[in-house]
Amino acid sequence: MRITGAQRGHAMKIMRILSIATVALFIAAPAASANSIIATNPMSGATVTVAPSAVSVTGQVALIDGGNSMEVTDPQGKRVDDGVLAIDVTSAVIGLKTLKVAGVYTVTYSLFGEDGIPLEGSFRFTFAAPDVISTPEPTPIETTTPKAEVSNWGTNAFVIGMLVVAFFVLVLLSLYARKIFKER
Incomplete structure (x- = not known):
């Protein structure tokens, strides 16, 4: 079986889309954990x-x-x-x-x-300074400290999962490409 130009173009289009998605993932992951x-x-x-x-x-x-x-x-x-x-x-x-x-x-x-x-x-x-400035007496204020994000395990698990998916997609695409070129 011969590979037509349309089939080759379709395979290249899929490769481009997957490449762009992978790059977008790596760019977006650090921004998701940014401090604000x-x-x-x-x-x-x-x-x-x-x-x-x-x-x-x-x-x-x-x-x-x-x-x-x-x-x-x-x-x-x-x-x-x-x-x-x-x-x-x-x-x-x-x-x-x-x-x-x-x-x-x-x-x-x-x-x-x-x-x-x-x-x-x-x-x-x-x-807005008052007419007479006096040093304020300290008064105890109850504050609640937000719980610190010590571990970002959810983000890490997501990134690792996406890397595993990307690896399997890469393997499947290489097998598909090998099949196409073998049928030439």
Whole structure:
């Protein structure tokens, strides 16, 4: 039996589609596990009338202890954080000096999750300074820390499963190609 040009073209079309699907899978898999912001305190864009004593950024993935940075600047661009950055599972917290200038404050952060993907960005909040500035008394606040995604076994199982499927498709296509070329 002879292979016609139409049959060869059809086989090539299938190979192209499978190749594109495989490449798309490998591109999409890392993006699916990317870290992103869950919450900030103060909230991005918020106006606060009481000077916060700290600023926090909370992500989806547990943070590593090293290599992280966070900076808070006042409306004139001067740093107002105390330079002490604390990591608590998925949150990074930096203390603040007493805020005295009303205006827009900028928080810039670069945080590294256990997945190795950096979480970088900035947000702003507005401080509406009262006429008389007093240091607020610390009050205990109950917070719930989101459960950290320590293991991405579901993603890993999906990727491994797709690799196994891709392997079997490759084997079947090679057997099909061998059959076609043998019948020439």
